[in-house]
Amino acid sequence: MLSDTLRRRLLDALGDGALLESPEALAAYAVAATPLFAGAPAAVALPTTTAQVVAIVRACGEAGVGIVPRGSGTNLSAGTIPDRGGLVLCTARMNRILEIDAANWTAEVEPGAVTASLQAAAAAQGLYYPPDPGSQRISTLGGNVAENSGGMRCLKYGVTRDYVMGLEVVLADGSVVQTGGKNVKDVAGYDLTRLFVGSEGTLGIVTRILVRLVPAPQARGTVLACFAGMEEAAAASAAVIAAHVIPAALEFLDRATIAAVESYQPSGLPTDAAAVLLIEQDGHPAQVADDLATIARVCREAGASDLRTATDPAAADRLWAARRAALPALARLGPVLIMEDATVPRSRLADMVRAIDAAARGQGLRFATFGHAGDGNLHPTCPGDARDPALMARIDRAFEEIFAAALALGGTITGEHGVGLAKAGYLPWRLSPETMAAMRAVKRALDPGDLFNPGKIFAAPRPRTGSALHA
Amino acid sequence: MLSDTLRRRLLDALGDGALLESPEALAAYAVAATPLFAGAPAAVALPTTTAQVVAIVRACGEAGVGIVPRGSGTNLSAGTIPDRGGLVLCTARMNRILEIDAANWTAEVEPGAVTASLQAAAAAQGLYYPPDPGSQRISTLGGNVAENSGGMRCLKYGVTRDYVMGLEVVLADGSVVQTGGKNVKDVAGYDLTRLFVGSEGTLGIVTRILVRLVPAPQARGTVLACFAGMEEAAAASAAVIAAHVIPAALEFLDRATIAAVESYQPSGLPTDAAAVLLIEQDGHPAQVADDLATIARVCREAGASDLRTATDPAAADRLWAARRAALPALARLGPVLIMEDATVPRSRLADMVRAIDAAARGQGLRFATFGHAGDGNLHPTCPGDARDPALMARIDRAFEEIFAAALALGGTITGEHGVGLAKAGYLPWRLSPETMAAMRAVKRALDPGDLFNPGKIFAAPRPRTGSALHA
Numbered sequence: 001m002l003s004d005t006l007r008r009r010l011l012d013a014l015g016d017g018a019l020l021e022s023p024e025a026l027a028a029y030a031v032a033a034t035p036l037f038a039g040a041p042a043a044v045a046l047p048t049t050t051a052q053v054v055a056i057v058r059a060c061g062e063a064g065v066g067i068v069p070r071g072s073g074t075n076l077s078a079g080t081i082p083d084r085g086g087l088v089l090c091t092a093r094m095n096r097i098l099e100i101d102a103a104n105w106t107a108e109v110e111p112g113a114v115t116a117s118l119q120a121a122a123a124a125q126g127l128y129y130p131p132d133p134g135s136q137r138i139s140t141l142g143g144n145v146a147e148n149s150g151g152m153r154c155l156k157y158g159v160t161r162d163y164v165m166g167l168e169v170v171l172a173d174g175s176v177v178q179t180g181g182k183n184v185k186d187v188a189g190y191d192l193t194r195l196f197v198g199s200e201g202t203l204g205i206v207t208r209i210l211v212r213l214v215p216a217p218q219a220r221g222t223v224l225a226c227f228a229g230m231e232e233a234a235a236a237s238a239a240v241i242a243a244h245v246i247p248a249a250l251e252f253l254d255r256a257t258i259a260a261v262e263s264y265q266p267s268g269l270p271t272d273a274a275a276v277l278l279i280e281q282d283g284h285p286a287q288v289a290d291d292l293a294t295i296a297r298v299c300r301e302a303g304a305s306d307l308r309t310a311t312d313p314a315a316a317d318r319l320w321a322a323r324r325a326a327l328p329a330l331a332r333l334g335p336v337l338i339m340e341d342a343t344v345p346r347s348r349l350a351d352m353v354r355a356i357d358a359a360a361r362g363q364g365l366r367f368a369t370f371g372h373a374g375d376g377n378l379h380p381t382c383p384g385d386a387r388d389p390a391l392m393a394r395i396d397r398a399f400e401e402i403f404a405a406a407l408a409l410g411g412t413i414t415g416e417h418g419v420g421l422a423k424a425g426y427l428p429w430r431l432s433p434e435t436m437a438a439m440r441a442v443k444r445a446l447d448p449g450d451l452f453n454p455g456k457i458f459a460a461p462r463p464r465t466g467s468a469l470h471a
Numbered sequence: 472m473l474s475d476t477l478r479r480r481l482l483d484a485l486g487d488g489a490l491l492e493s494p495e496a497l498a499a500y501a502v503a504a505t506p507l508f509a510g511a512p513a514a515v516a517l518p519t520t521t522a523q524v525v526a527i528v529r530a531c532g533e534a535g536v537g538i539v540p541r542g543s544g545t546n547l548s549a550g551t552i553p554d555r556g557g558l559v560l561c562t563a564r565m566n567r568i569l570e571i572d573a574a575n576w577t578a579e580v581e582p583g584a585v586t587a588s589l590q591a592a593a594a595a596q597g598l599y600y601p602p603d604p605g606s607q608r609i610s611t612l613g614g615n616v617a618e619n620s621g622g623m624r625c626l627k628y629g630v631t632r633d634y635v636m637g638l639e640v641v642l643a644d645g646s647v648v649q650t651g652g653k654n655v656k657d658v659a660g661y662d663l664t665r666l667f668v669g670s671e672g673t674l675g676i677v678t679r680i681l682v683r684l685v686p687a688p689q690a691r692g693t694v695l696a697c698f699a700g701m702e703e704a705a706a707a708s709a710a711v712i713a714a715h716v717i718p719a720a721l722e723f724l725d726r727a728t729i730a731a732v733e734s735y736q737p738s739g740l741p742t743d744a745a746a747v748l749l750i751e752q753d754g755h756p757a758q759v760a761d762d763l764a765t766i767a768r769v770c771r772e773a774g775a776s777d778l779r780t781a782t783d784p785a786a787a788d789r790l791w792a793a794r795r796a797a798l799p800a801l802a803r804l805g806p807v808l809i810m811e812d813a814t815v816p817r818s819r820l821a822d823m824v825r826a827i828d829a830a831a832r833g834q835g836l837r838f839a840t841f842g843h844a845g846d847g848n849l850h851p852t853c854p855g856d857a858r859d860p861a862l863m864a865r866i867d868r869a870f871e872e873i874f875a876a877a878l879a880l881g882g883t884i885t886g887e888h889g890v891g892l893a894k895a896g897y898l899p900w901r902l903s904p905e906t907m908a909a910m911r912a913v914k915r916a917l918d919p920g921d922l923f924n925p926g927k928i929f930a931a932p933r934p935r936t937g938s939a940l941h942a
Contacts, residue, residue, distance in 0.1 A: 175908070189890060374655075434646035
């Protein structure tokens with residue numbers, strides 16, 4: 001519950017209809033896309049201007065009420081859950097695409113602008129915004145910035161960080177800072193832009209975003225390669241890299257994922273394959289043709305049993321629709337789908353696939369795994385049921401083992417989903433106490449009162465209890 | 472002068488021959504590549520290991536003696552000048568290339584490794600390290616990281632920041648932090664890696680660097696386009712971008728630069744042209760051929776009087792040698808060459824060229840300008856003479872006007888040379904007090920005692936005295 005003073009200040013700043021306190025609204029914003037996490041916000045603010053965000057920050061700062069910023073809440077690390085109450089600041093009404101600058105290949109947007117809308121606005125001018133998180137049809141750019149979102153095109157095109165050129169951010173003291181700009185090169189002071197990217201709403205509220213665009217690729221084509229074993233698929237992925245091809249996407253789906261997709265949305269994927277790789281190249285038509293031929297050759301040499309090349313856009317789109325159906329298809333397999341995001345250097349992909357398999361079998365679980373093979377970024381998933389605590393504990397232990405294995409392979413606990421609440425206990429597994437201390441020092445410097453997204457990223461270390469770790 | 476206590480601690484840590492205090496050594500490290508700046512170090516340390524760097528940091532921290540980190544000192548912002556005395560920590564002996572990882576397309580180096588050595592080691596495995604600062608034959612990777620160095624390939628390939636995947640850094644309290652790693656995606660905590668990149672040695676001492684490599688391009692080719700006026704050259708540059716070509720380099724030289732180059736190292740540049748553009752493309756042979764044809768066409772349409780296309784490497788290399796000769800050629804024109812680094816969004820290139828011309832004429836000076844047209848990153852230069860204070864004051868005023876003009880065009884005071892001492896007074900022209908305060912807060916958080924490179928980046932604002940600003 002807001003105090004009367006804070007409510008009055010927020011209403012003064014926001015006007016009617018932009019401060020929600022009904023039970024229905026509080027229930028809606030108590031949750032987000034990450035299963036099994038819920039909070040209890042005191043209220044929800046829907047600002048439309050930077051000035052309103054400043055007023056909210058000042059009012060909440062003086063009242064000592066934390067602010068949980070969010071867009072569409074599609075992150076998968078419980079990063080937008082108001083688990084400590086406080087005010088949810090939702091950017092949904094700050095959703096304008098302010099400019100597509102065709103001469104400088106930039107776009108400026110408000111944080112609530114939807115990723116797919118930006119992509120469409122860029123495409124209308126022959127330009128391209130590559131980052132494509134799985135939730136791109138509803139995710140917001142503000143959320144993409146907060147999470148440093150990835151997607152399928154990162155191997156060639158990089159992640160959100162590589163496209164953000166400048167930000168407007170409201171800091172904890174209510175000051176508004178501008179970082180970066182349209183200059184391709186700019187070394188005037190610290191790179192605050194990239195400090196805010198990926199900071200999960202813990203350092204400030206982003207109110208404007210300037211991103212880089214690139215010319216749309218002229219051509220694209222896709223190879224589907226089917227393998228009798230996971231090892232062969234991982235070897236083929238490594239062979240593509242060894243051939244010095246940088247594909248636009250290099251995705252893989254295991255047998256269980258293929259089965260789920262075909263049952264949910266029949267797409268012609270081979271249900272008898274142990275794994276498939278979906279590999280896209282884009283660019284100059286001659287490069288696409290040559291690279292697809294190279295990709296097909298190395299996949300064949302690595303043991304691909306079936307190879308299909310799709311160069312007409314409709315056929316390629318069908319294959320990619322199948323890949324994009326993986327998550328919704330798997331989500332149908334149980335009351336809740338637990339999905340993780342362990343990532344390894346790409347050369348360790350086969351080791352990581354083996355470790356996932358061992359962790360699942362060790363706990364008597366059936367996993368389905370898909371993900372970004374070219375990035376070493378895997379999404380092992382397991383259907384769960386919150387009503388079955390023993391099952392959930394086994395899933396938990398399996399994922400602990402997976403994180404430990406990823407770290408042992410030089411990997412990380414999260415490639416693209418963020419830390420949020422879901423991974424906060426694991427972050428000290430990934431980072432040394434000294435590195436954690438440096439991050440905390442930065443947090444304290446910019447948000448000394450812990451106003452922004454309190455409790456996210458930083459938490460007490462989670463003890464290692466996974467059975468593999470005791471072996 | 473070091474205190475006896477500090478000297479003893481440093482000698483204990485470093486061993487013989489790695490702590491220099493002779494007048495000759497102190498004189499050598501008092502200066503660096505930026506003309507007109509000199510300091511007076513108390514001593515010079517040449518560590519070989521991270522442990523020695525830690526010992527130096529601890530000893531200097533306790534003694535309250537500042538540390539000025541440097542590699543080859545090739546930065547052009549007086550960033551490595553020990554103007555407040557203290558200890559120069561030179562990484563020259565930490566120069567190993569530790570690993571080229573062909574499977575993950577990464578390289579790990581010590582900070583004193585020379586940029587060109589890394590490029591050669593990568594090339595030996597068919598890989599490519601794109602950042603190419605002008606000083607690449609002697610500059611160190613540690614210096615590149617500190618300055619977020621650019622070069623000629625940034626439009627297509629990005630700057631140093633875009634290649635650094637991870638760092639080992641010694642912090643002010645002597646702790647050693649590891650950031651990033653070989654994972655293409657990793658969102659575990661704040662992006663400290665990119666906070667350190669471009670921080671000019673003010674936040675920590677980098678002791679290891681992990682960089683990303685890319686496959687070497689298969690083919691390359693260059694177009695030389697000659698123009699009767701600067702405006703036409705700027706229009707041609709914009710037309711290349713409008714044609715959605717992303718050249719590997721898009722450089723320009725004005726008439727004065729061409730004359731200096733031809734007098735220094737005859738290269739066949741057209742001395743009757745007002746400006747030339749040198750445009751390189753690399754990649755798939757068919758893409759290179761198509762893009763060079765497009766580039767030639769749009770340059771012709773923009774009024775190019777002469778066009779040469781070089782697709783054999785030797786011919787292309789001769790053209791690029793001419794471009795790389797610009798700085799040494801101009802440096803011969805007077806006792807000292809003052810060079811600047813104003814940068815604008817690429818669409819404002821023609822406006823910036825006009826502003827440089829107006830500033831030079833307003834002060835009765837003859838400028839020569841070259842630079843990275845595709846990045847909007849221009850290097851106006853003027854020969855000076857420290858014995859002529861009136862001349863130096865006019866040059867100073869002209870550059871002030873140039874900075875003010877760049878800022879008015881949405882540009883910045885430094886695209887790739889850094890702030891250091893040389894630009895510290897101008898930084899508050901570029902950044903708001905709120906943004907400066909946020910940067911200072913980060914500095915205080917990580918280096919509360921101002922141990923690292925004290926006095927760099929942050930300084931009192933320089934009053935605006937340029938005559939154009941009074942108009």
